[in-house]
Amino acid sequence: MAPQVWIIRQLTSMRVALMLLFVLGLLTLAGTLLSQVPDAIKGNQAAYAEWLSLMRPKYGGWTGILNTLGLFSVFSSIWFKGTLLLLSASVTTCSLRRFSGLWRTATRPRMIMTEAFFERAPHTARIASEKDPGAALAALRAAFRKNRFRVATERDGEDIQVCADRFRWAPFGRIAAHLSFVLILVGAVATATGGFRDESFVVPIGNRVDVGHGTNLAVEAKSFADSYYPSGPPRDYESRLVLYKGGTPVKTQDARVNHPVRYDGVTFYQSFFGPAVALRAKTSDGQVVFNQGVPLQYVSQDEKDRIGRFLLPQQGLKVFVVTPASGEVDPRIPAGETQLEVYRTDGEKPVGAQVLSQGRAATIGGVDFTFVREREFTGLIVAHDPGSTIVWIGSALLVLGLFTLFFFPHRRIRAVIRPGAGGSEIGVAAIERRNVTFADQFESLVEDIRRAVSGGAQPEKGGTVDA
Amino acid sequence: MLSLSQYCVFAGIVAVSLALICYVLAFAYGRIARVRVALAAQGSGGEVTTIALTDSSNGIAVFGTLTTWLALAFLSAALFFRWRATGHGPFANMYEFSVAFAWGALVVNAYFLRRYRQWAVGVVVLPIALAMLLYATTIPSEAEPLVPALQNNLLLTVHVATAVIAYGAFAVAFAAAALYMVQSRGARWGLPDRKVLDDLSYRAMLVGFPFLTLTIVLGAVWADIAWGKYWSWDPKESASLVTWIVCCTYLHARGARGWRGKRAALLLMLVFAATLFTYFGNLFFGGLHSYG
Numbered sequence: 001m002a003p004q005v006w007i008i009r010q011l012t013s014m015r016v017a018l019m020l021l022f023v024l025g026l027l028t029l030a031g032t033l034l035s036q037v038p039d040a041i042k043g044n045q046a047a048y049a050e051w052l053s054l055m056r057p058k059y060g061g062w063t064g065i066l067n068t069l070g071l072f073s074v075f076s077s078i079w080f081k082g083t084l085l086l087l088s089a090s091v092t093t094c095s096l097r098r099f100s101g102l103w104r105t106a107t108r109p110r111m112i113m114t115e116a117f118f119e120r121a122p123h124t125a126r127i128a129s130e131k132d133p134g135a136a137l138a139a140l141r142a143a144f145r146k147n148r149f150r151v152a153t154e155r156d157g158e159d160i161q162v163c164a165d166r167f168r169w170a171p172f173g174r175i176a177a178h179l180s181f182v183l184i185l186v187g188a189v190a191t192a193t194g195g196f197r198d199e200s201f202v203v204p205i206g207n208r209v210d211v212g213h214g215t216n217l218a219v220e221a222k223s224f225a226d227s228y229y230p231s232g233p234p235r236d237y238e239s240r241l242v243l244y245k246g247g248t249p250v251k252t253q254d255a256r257v258n259h260p261v262r263y264d265g266v267t268f269y270q271s272f273f274g275p276a277v278a279l280r281a282k283t284s285d286g287q288v289v290f291n292q293g294v295p296l297q298y299v300s301q302d303e304k305d306r307i308g309r310f311l312l313p314q315q316g317l318k319v320f321v322v323t324p325a326s327g328e329v330d331p332r333i334p335a336g337e338t339q340l341e342v343y344r345t346d347g348e349k350p351v352g353a354q355v356l357s358q359g360r361a362a363t364i365g366g367v368d369f370t371f372v373r374e375r376e377f378t379g380l381i382v383a384h385d386p387g388s389t390i391v392w393i394g395s396a397l398l399v400l401g402l403f404t405l406f407f408f409p410h411r412r413i414r415a416v417i418r419p420g421a422g423g424s425e426i427g428v429a430a431i432e433r434r435n436v437t438f439a440d441q442f443e444s445l446v447e448d449i450r451r452a453v454s455g456g457a458q459p460e461k462g463g464t465v466d467a
Numbered sequence: 468m469l470s471l472s473q474y475c476v477f478a479g480i481v482a483v484s485l486a487l488i489c490y491v492l493a494f495a496y497g498r499i500a501r502v503r504v505a506l507a508a509q510g511s512g513g514e515v516t517t518i519a520l521t522d523s524s525n526g527i528a529v530f531g532t533l534t535t536w537l538a539l540a541f542l543s544a545a546l547f548f549r550w551r552a553t554g555h556g557p558f559a560n561m562y563e564f565s566v567a568f569a570w571g572a573l574v575v576n577a578y579f580l581r582r583y584r585q586w587a588v589g590v591v592v593l594p595i596a597l598a599m600l601l602y603a604t605t606i607p608s609e610a611e612p613l614v615p616a617l618q619n620n621l622l623l624t625v626h627v628a629t630a631v632i633a634y635g636a637f638a639v640a641f642a643a644a645a646l647y648m649v650q651s652r653g654a655r656w657g658l659p660d661r662k663v664l665d666d667l668s669y670r671a672m673l674v675g676f677p678f679l680t681l682t683i684v685l686g687a688v689w690a691d692i693a694w695g696k697y698w699s700w701d702p703k704e705s706a707s708l709v710t711w712i713v714c715c716t717y718l719h720a721r722g723a724r725g726w727r728g729k730r731a732a733l734l735l736m737l738v739f740a741a742t743l744f745t746y747f748g749n750l751f752f753g754g755l756h757s758y759g
Binding site: 014015017018021022024025028029031032036075188191197229231233234235236237256257258260267269271381383388391392395396398399402403406407434435436437 | 688692713
């Protein structure tokens with residue numbers, strides 16, 4: 001057997017598809033049960049090693065094995081991605097292969113059925129009518145229409161063969177649902193490889209910060225407010241943002257949880273907040289080289305202090321700003337004061353350090369620093385996700401496909417009208433083995449047909465299709 | 468209004484318990500009657516092929532069905548009053564979700580009861596609903612205000628309501644599968660025909676699976692709005708994906724490979740196990756769904 005034939009045979013094999021689903025289920029279960037490495041430390045070897053050492057008490061001797069197998073990063077492992085890839089190929093191949101069959105069933109059904117079919121189908125009924133075949137067909141058609149069936153007829157000698165369909169396009173929901181799976185994966189790949197996502201975009205209140213990533217956007221945080229219910233839980237976090245494009249203000253909006261700000265494909269989500277310190281730095285000749293808020297977005301290892309940092313590149317300095325964390329006491333730094341630690345950018349040795357109270361200034365490393373006031377910063381997630389639109393289209397297709405397929409199942413009922421003694425003989429049959437309740441529906445339809453053909457309808461010719 | 472809601476939950480617990488007792492009694496009466504008819508038939512040398520339930524067992528079962536509807540009415544009222552009192556869909560914490568889960572199981576059970584008229588399925592569904600309601604009585608029922616992440620009334624309501632229907636459908640599918648499994652060859656124990664149970668469980672899955680899919684998609688939409696990421700591999704997300712994959716496996720195995728009977732029933736039990744894992748998983752794993 002040629003390799004390509006073997007591959008296609010495997011990809012269209014339901015046994016293989018089921019095995020892939022089984023493996024995917026197991027891997028997802030493993031990813032749910034086992035601790036997963038946080039994304040933030042995946043690229044940092046030292047942090048990764050430290051995380052692994054934290055896992056050792058939990059997983060003991062299995063830690064190394066699980067790590068080697070990639071089970072601490074299941075969803076980015078080769079196993080998971082490979083299974084998804086194979087499953088996508090299987091789904092695509094199966095869908096393409098099925099399409100022509102479904103199309104033929106929906107548009108060009110076999111019209112002539114044998115007498116044996118009308119005798120041996122799982123659901124059959126025989127009805128005698130006093131009407132001639134033309135009138136019986138009109139009555140039959142009316143009964144099917146009443147039950148919202150589309151009717152196609154064809155002459156077979158003296159017989160009239162009838163094919164009645166309801167929801168004949170519904171099986172295409174299967175194709176839509178399967179291909180949507182592939183579409184969602186394409187969207188996920190676009191999300192992972194394109195766009196950007198900054199989860200710690202910090203804007204001190206009163207400052208403007210460039211978004212970067214080639215967007216030419218900047219964000220100014222005008223204000224931040226956090227409110228709480230009387231019983232204590234948070235009620236709302238709200239940042240008043242002004243967006244600038246090329247230096248021109250283009251949008252002013254409050255960013256709140258569940259109410260992000262969107263502009264030009266970039267979305268700003270309210271994520272976190274914290275204290276900031278407004279500082280001014282002047283050189284000895286009076287030139288102001290820094291005058292903005294420094295977000296204290298880091299926490300010291302002992303969790304007693306909040307720390308922020310900024311650079312003075314012209315002066316070759318980096319400055320750390322330290323204040324006691326909320327509710328903590330640091331004997332070195334009195335409440336309401338802040339400590340500046342200044343280092344050379346090319347070295348670890350401190351140039352100087354000083355504790356400042358609000359409004360006070362100090363000279364460190366030849367630069368005059370003034371602690372202007374305490375402020376807040378707002379923390380945003382800034383994201384541009386080119387894959388999400390594809391994911392939403394795929395998701396809509398998936399949901400629509402499944403609901404169409406399962407809630408509007410295709411029903412096909414056959415009938416044959418023959419001239420008989422004193423009128424016509426009508427045979428009705430359907431193949432629907434799986435659905436136990438279909439027997440009731442079939443009976444109800446047959447009753448409608450029986451009533452219709454016993455009434456007085458006008459005759460008509462066969463060989464037409466109702467739209 | 469909150470007290471009214473709680474009274475309705477307690478009334479629901481009583482009604483579900485009564486319905487369950489009725490069904491168990493109806494089942495027991497039916498069994499005794501069958502044994503008597505079988506013994507009589509043996510005594511007279513006759514052959515027993517089909518035996519209908521006795522009038523008394525039917526009467527008790529009808530009473531059980533009526534009480535099931537009453538329980539559904541009580542739980543619907545409980546959710547309605549809770550909704551009115553809190554101003555949001557009653558799905559914001561484990562208490563509300565547990566009551567809603569029980570409601571979902573009763574709704575789907577009622578739908579299939581009307582369609583298939585197989586009250587015996589209630590013998591398994593009602594204990595599940597009762598367990599959820601009793602669990603709800605053990606956890607705090609205070610109506611806490613919504614934290615910012617949950618302040619999206621539309622998505623909170625629709626996302627969890629679809630989950631409740633899906634979970635309810637899986638409970639019914641599980642019940643039918645369990646009744647299938649307890650019947651060994653030739654010993655029906657007076658339970659519904661296995662072919663009917665097999666079909667019923669499949670139909671329940673056809674309801675549950677699209678609703679689970681919708682739940683996951685709506686959850687992704689909400690995550691994108693609230694957290695800026697439609698998928699974070701949060702434990703609850705991953706667990707719901709496991710359930711979705713097991714459902715897919717069942718539907719493909721049954722639809723394309725012709726799996727019926729025991730194998731299909733076992734997969735359905737796995738679906739329900741995965742559902743419970745998804746439901747309770749956040750209690751053990753934390754993550755973004757820490758509130759419920």
